[in-house]
Amino acid sequence: MSSDEKVSIASTSNIDKGKQVGKGKYEATCNFCEVTWNRGEPSELENHLANHCQKANSTIIRQFLTKILSNNSEQGESSKKRKINSQGPLDQYVSLIKLDNQKIKRIHLAWSKAFTICEISWRIIENPFFIEALKEMNLSYKPPT
Numbered sequence: 031m032s033s034d035e036k037v038s039i040a041s042t043s044n045i046d047k048g049k050q051v052g053k054g055k056y057e058a059t060c061n062f063c064e065v066t067w068n069r070g071e072p073s074e075l076e077n078h079l080a081n082h083c084q085k086a087n088s089t090i091i092r093q094f095l096t097k098i099l100s101n102n103s104e105q106g107e108s109s110k111k112r113k114i115n116s117q118g119p120l121d122q123y124v125s126l127i128k129l130d131n132q133k134i135k136r137i138h139l140a141w142s143k144a145f146t147i148c149e150i151s152w153r154i155i156e157n158p159f160f161i162e163a164l165k166e167m168n169l170s171y172k173p174p175t
Contacts, residue, residue, distance in 0.1 A: 044090060045075050062086045 048057030051069055058070025060078060062085035067074060079086055080094035129137075145152060154160050155173060164173050 044079055044086070045070065060086075062090075 044061055046059040046061055047070075048059060048066075050056050055069045058067045058075055059065070060075075060083055062079075063083050065078065065083070076094050076098055079090055080098050083091075144150070145154075161173055
């Protein structure tokens with residue numbers, strides 16, 4: 031972080047900048063709750079005002095939460111690597127595995143519970159879109175008739 035950023039957080043009325051303790055480093059004190067830092071880092075001070083200061087008003091908290099969130103989203107965008115689209119579809123790498131009878135029974139039981147408890151009409155089982163959705167979950171699954 032540049033020294034300009036360090037001064038900007040410390041120069042607000044929310045944080046008192048104390049004596050210099052190193053090149054571009056200062057002691058800092060929260061003006062709301064009197065918490066002090068030997069070397070006040072801007073991110074620490076912002077985090078304190080956004081998340082930990084018990085005496086800061088809601089406007090200050092919201093201001094610093096917004097600042098932290100915008101900093102995080104900017105960092106996320108700048109640090110993303112370009113995705114190389116050399117991957118093929120998953121079913122190219124995974125063979126279909128035949129389901130054993132126990133697994134089929136567990137699936138039937140789970141669906142029965144879901145339909146009964148959620149009061150879903152049993153006619154939906156015959157709907158081709160529902161059957162397609164079931165097959166998408168596991169291509170080797172055959173719904174009961």
